Amino acid sequence: MKIKSLYGSVRRSLRHTKDDIQDYMNDPATQLRWKKRVGEIFIKVMRSILLFGLCFVILFPIIQQISMALRAPVDANNPAVVWIPENWSLMNIKIAVVVLDYWHSLVNTAKLSFISMILQLFSTALAGYAFSRLRFKGSNILFFFVIITIVTPPQALSLAQYLYFRNINMIGKETSIYLMSGLGMGIRSGIFIYIFRQFFRGLPKELEESAQLDGASVFRTFWNIMLPNARGAIVTVALFAFVWQWNDAYYVSIFDVSTEEFPLLTMQLINAAEGMYQALFYTGGLDLVGQNVWENPLFLALISNVSALLMMLPLLIMYLFVQKQFVESIERTGIVG
Amino acid sequence: MATVNNQTIKAPKKSGLKGHERQKRFWAAVFLAPWVIGFLMFFLVPFIRSLYFSFFTLEPTPEGIITTFTGFENYIYALNEHVIGNTSFRVELINTTMDALINIPVLLIFSLFIAVMLNMKFRGRALVRAIFFIPVILNSAAVTSALGGGEAVAQLLEEQGIEQIFDLEFYLVQAGLMPWLITFIVGLIDRIYAILSLAGVPILLFLASIQSVPKHLYEAAKIEGATGYETFWLITLPNVSPHIVTVVVYALVDTFMTSPVSMIISEELGNSNRWGESAAMAWVYVSTVIFILLLLAVFAKAFKIGGSHYED
Numbered sequence: 346m347k348i349k350s351l352y353g354s355v356r357r358s359l360r361h362t363k364d365d366i367q368d369y370m371n372d373p374a375t376q377l378r379w380k381k382r383v384g385e386i387f388i389k390v391m392r393s394i395l396l397f398g399l400c401f402v403i404l405f406p407i408i409q410q411i412s413m414a415l416r417a418p419v420d421a422n423n424p425a426v427v428w429i430p431e432n433w434s435l436m437n438i439k440i441a442v443v444v445l446d447y448w449h450s451l452v453n454t455a456k457l458s459f460i461s462m463i464l465q466l467f468s469t470a471l472a473g474y475a476f477s478r479l480r481f482k483g484s485n486i487l488f489f490f491v492i493i494t495i496v497t498p499p500q501a502l503s504l505a506q507y508l509y510f511r512n513i514n515m516i517g518k519e520t521s522i523y524l525m526s527g528l529g530m531g532i533r534s535g536i537f538i539y540i541f542r543q544f545f546r547g548l549p550k551e552l553e554e555s556a557q558l559d560g561a562s563v564f565r566t567f568w569n570i571m572l573p574n575a576r577g578a579i580v581t582v583a584l585f586a587f588v589w590q591w592n593d594a595y596y597v598s599i600f601d602v603s604t605e606e607f608p609l610l611t612m613q614l615i616n617a618a619e620g621m622y623q624a625l626f627y628t629g630g631l632d633l634v635g636q637n638v639w640e641n642p643l644f645l646a647l648i649s650n651v652s653a654l655l656m657m658l659p660l661l662i663m664y665l666f667v668q669k670q671f672v673e674s675i676e677r678t679g680i681v682g
Numbered sequence: 683m684a685t686v687n688n689q690t691i692k693a694p695k696k697s698g699l700k701g702h703e704r705q706k707r708f709w710a711a712v713f714l715a716p717w718v719i720g721f722l723m724f725f726l727v728p729f730i731r732s733l734y735f736s737f738f739t740l741e742p743t744p745e746g747i748i749t750t751f752t753g754f755e756n757y758i759y760a761l762n763e764h765v766i767g768n769t770s771f772r773v774e775l776i777n778t779t780m781d782a783l784i785n786i787p788v789l790l791i792f793s794l795f796i797a798v799m800l801n802m803k804f805r806g807r808a809l810v811r812a813i814f815f816i817p818v819i820l821n822s823a824a825v826t827s828a829l830g831g832g833e834a835v836a837q838l839l840e841e842q843g844i845e846q847i848f849d850l851e852f853y854l855v856q857a858g859l860m861p862w863l864i865t866f867i868v869g870l871i872d873r874i875y876a877i878l879s880l881a882g883v884p885i886l887l888f889l890a891s892i893q894s895v896p897k898h899l900y901e902a903a904k905i906e907g908a909t910g911y912e913t914f915w916l917i918t919l920p921n922v923s924p925h926i927v928t929v930v931v932y933a934l935v936d937t938f939m940t941s942p943v944s945m946i947i948s949e950e951l952g953n954s955n956r957w958g959e960s961a962a963m964a965w966v967y968v969s970t971v972i973f974i975l976l977l978l979a980v981f982a983k984a985f986k987i988g989g990s991h992y993e994d
Binding site: 388389392393395396399400402403404406407467468469471472474475476479480481484487490492494495496497498499500501502503504505506508509525527528529530536538539547557562563564567588592595599614653656657660661664668669671 | 702705706707708709710713714716717718719720721723724725727728729731732735747796799802804808810812813814815816817818819820821825874875878894910928931932935938939944947948951957960961963964965967968971972975
């Protein structure tokens with residue numbers, strides 16, 4: 346009896362729920378909501394697939410190169426080795442280090458990139474601030490010239506610049522790069538001025554006005570108030586300035602900066618890739634490997650790949666450290682104003 | 683608004699304002715001094731000198747450079763006579779221009795699309811963003827040349843009939859996929875990587891400009907029940923459009939700078955007997971880029987792209 350009534354009540358409540366569900370499903374508002382939710386899930390899935398695929402495309406060559414760098418030279422064309430090396434070895438890296446004169450060039454490249462980055466930061470931040478906030482008659486015309494410098498290819502200027510530096514006896518010295526960076530004419534300085542100008546324009550005017558009412562001079566306002574607030578632009582510009590100088594092979598070769606006493610990674614890498622045999626022969630890299638491996642042309646390709654990896658590795662490690670700030674700086678501020 | 687406030691506050695003490703203006707002008711001169719000196723020394727003078735050189739034959743001697751006036755001969759040489767390998771300056775110039783005109787719209791749409799996606803909220807967003815800017819960092823002519831293995835190595839490989847095995851194709855063959863599928867995947871990935879390495883900075887610029895769109899616009903749209911599609915066309919796109927110009931300029935300059943055309947000019951520059959010719963080529967190149975930019979500017983004006991809703 347008791348069970349029966351319980352059964353009945355359950356059935357009744359079940360029917361109620363069923364009716365409820367039916368009502369719920371037939372309600373146009375619900376249908377719309379469901380449609381929306383299905384659409385959302387669809388977008389989510391598509392987005393994940395796309396982003397995952399693109400990330401894979403980006404990361405694949407890097408992972409592959411690392412895997413290649415760590416395999417023994419005898420495995421260079423071993424078809425059985427796909428991802429994980431059969432014989433682990435640091436031999437390739439050792440050879441590439443010798444070929445590139447790695448530590449020496451690494452220190453030089455880091456020094457050149459760092460100093461030129463600081464100089465570029467200074468010259469472009471000052472100019473960007475002047476173009477955004479210290480406006481005067483004719484500053485628009487000057488800014489138009491900044492745009493022209495962005496558009497003009499370096500090749501149009503290189504010859505005359507080369508002759509100029511030759512006149513003042515600066516060919517083959519890194520000072521030529523510093524001079525250009527310090528005077529706001531370094532690698533893509535125009536873009537940096539543009540970024541800083543847009544950024545300073547985006548900062549609220551009240552910040553400045555209150556400082557000026559308190560009697561701060563223009564320079565103090567810039568140094569103590571505007572610059573600390575421009576951290577986003579500074580991080581972005583610093584990263585680009587450093588990386589572009591690090592990767593630059595054009596100016597460095599035109600001005601002949603990379604010499605035997607001052608080797609730079611990019612030029613060493615290009616020279617090594619062009620004449621791997623000579624590079625191995627003259628640097629004594631040959632002594633590190635057995636002759637049988639040496640006759641294998643794939644081995645040469647392998648070494649130039651490892652050399653490329655060695656050049657990129659410091660940048661990747663550096664990026665790992667600053668990427669959080671870098672991505673955040675885009676997020677918080679919007680460099681484009 | 684801000685300027686009006688400024689005047690009302692400062693109107694009573696006019697002398698102070700004037701002093702401040704003078705101070706501002708002084709500091710503007712100081713701040714701009716390095717750039718102006720650099721511009722004159724390393725841009726304007728070389729720019730004009732290279733124009734001058736392009737009408738001369740240059741001959742470097744120990745005493746200095748001997749110049750002989752040759753009129754437009756260098757330009758005629760650059761456009762009609764120059765041949766290198768199985769290509770020439772003119773062919774490469776036309777190819778690069780066509781490539782740029784076709785690729786830039788694709789690049790624009792792609793980078794805007796990716797920027798919108800990277801702006802959405804999802805798990806792992808920070809990681810994905812960090813990964814997306816890696817190509818910007820690793821984009822180097824030296825690395826590209828080394829990854830090609832260098833000419834000498836490539837030749838050796840060809841002689842022995844071995845293709846480079848350090849690529850995806852090899853791994854896919856190992857995995858036992860069908861040949862046509864492998865060709866398709868490898869081609870696709872190569873192209874995507876090329877676009878991605880070009881798109882890094884445009885994505886960055888677009889992402890930053892989307893971030894700077896006032897948030898209340900999106901909130902209002904959401905309350906009104908707008909779909910994501912409508913929000914994009916009516917809010918995101920109009921607000922981002924001023925920056926389309928920036929991205930186009932950047933992409934155009936970048937395409938030309940990494941093209942075979944600029945390689946040819948550099949090569950001619952390396953040959954000291956051909957300085958005049960290389961200067962002429964550089965000027966042809968600059969005029970082409972500026973011509974395309976002017977064309978785009980007219981186009982943008984006609985279709986009112988690039989004007990902002992809020993400014994003016």
